[in-house]
Amino acid sequence: MLSEIQETRVGSLQTFQSTQLVKDKYENILEHLDSGIILFNRHGMLTFINVQMARLLGASRSSIMGCSLTQILRQSQLSRFNKRKILRIYKETIFYRKRHHELSDENGRYWLLTVTYGDQMDGDFLLSAKDVSEHKQIEQTAYQNDKLAMLGKISASIAHEIRNPLTAIRGFIQLLRPHLLQLGKDEYTRIILMEIDRANDIICEFLNSSKPSAPQTISVPVIPLLKEVVLLTESEALLKGCQIVLDEGQLSLNILVDVKQIKQVILNLIKNALDAIGDVGHYHVGMIKLEVKEERNNVDIHISDNGKGMDHNTLTRLFDPFFTTKLSGTGLGLSVSYRIIKNHGGTISVDSSVGEGTKFVISLPKAK
Structure with a gap:
């Protein structure tokens, strides 16, 4: 009889230990998932938070464990940005019964937050956050391609x-020019012809942005190519009190490109940088730096400036056709550049903050 009791106790202890091991194992898995997880009980107290969610909130797990939402919001570790996000999620979940939330963090990464509650949770609230930045980027690229295709049809x-x-108006104006010259109105003719030419240039931009010609690629040294573009913009830079610096450290690197098209892209980026520097003020010493780096099978061209920079909303629409922050801009320069680089099998990316300048990185295939 005694041995049976002891066997039962040993069996119970083994079962308990086995259950505890399984529990510890699953808790360890949850704690180190790449998705963020946080659990509130029916009384609104935080009972579990994993490493990723604590990192996302910017708070240590020990400091917020067992806290209510109000106590969490009082934490000095939490940034104002994160506090606003938490309040927004709380309001949308409680008042509008919203279960899925899409948000971006301070580093510009996108997260999909899912809230689970109800009978299956026995009164608890489970929030899981998944990083969907890559999916968002694919979605934005597809959206960008759709817009460029639509632009092509319109153009x-x-x-x-x-x-x-x-063409007809231009021809008749030229026929009338001698008569206007006799009346002392030749200036009107000049202005009309100039505006007709400007309209034609805009049409050319439309056509280029809709379908740039297939690149006729040749192997060219990247530094001499950049030197030529810098020479084209030096006079304008001097007039604006700006300095253009080219780092010539990678003289031996060659790229496989259509020279004319790549010059167009780099020229456009430098002119945009000059405009951004000019917007800062007359007493600002402008600096545009061009640098070349080798990255495996690609060559990266870095173009950075110390201009006014851009906010997040501007960055998300930067390569959209017709989007511009300039009073006289068409909003086609960067969308054309985006398409040209894509046709070369390369990529173009941008990093910018308001007041801190902007950096573009063009990645192009290295010539073998």
Whole structure:
């Protein structure tokens, strides 16, 4: 009888230990998932938070464990940015019964937050956060391609219809020019012709942005190519009190590109940098730096400036056709550049903050 009791106790102890091991194992898995997890009980107290969620909140796990939402919001570790996000999620979940939330963190990464509650949770609230930055980037790229395709259709349909009447107007104005010259109104002729040419240039931009010609690639040394572009912009930079610096450390690197198209892209980026520096003020000493780096099978061209920089909203729309922050801009320069680099099998990225300048990185195939 005694031995049976002892066997039962040993069996119970082994079962308990086995259960505890399984529990510890699963808790360890939850704690180190790449998705963030946080659990509140029916009384609103935090009972579990894993490493990723604590990192996302910017708070230590020990300091907020067992706290209510109000106590968490009082934590000095939490940034104002994160406190606002928490309040927004709370309001949308409680008042609007919203279960899925999409948000971005302070580093610009996108997260999908899912809230689970109800009978299956026995009164608890489970929040899980998954990093969907890569999916968001794919989505934005697809959206960008759709817009460029639509732009192509619009450009192709309007270019022919507008160019024909412009050509006729230009011809008749030139016929009338001698008569206007006799009346002392030649300045009017000059202005009309100049504006017609400007309209034609805009149409050309439409066509280029819709379908840039296939690149005729050749192997060229990257530093001499950049030198040529710098020479084209030096006079404008001097007039604006700006200095353009080219780091010539990678003289031996060659890239496989269409020279004319790549010059167009780099020229556009430098002119944008000059405009951004000019917007800061007359007493600001402008600096544009061009640097070349080798990255495996690619060559990266870095173009950075100390201009006014851009906010997050501007960055997300930067390569959209027709989007511009300039009063006289068409909003096509960067969308054209984006398409040209893509056609070369490369990438173009940008990093910027308000008041801290902007850096573009163009990655192009290295010539073998």
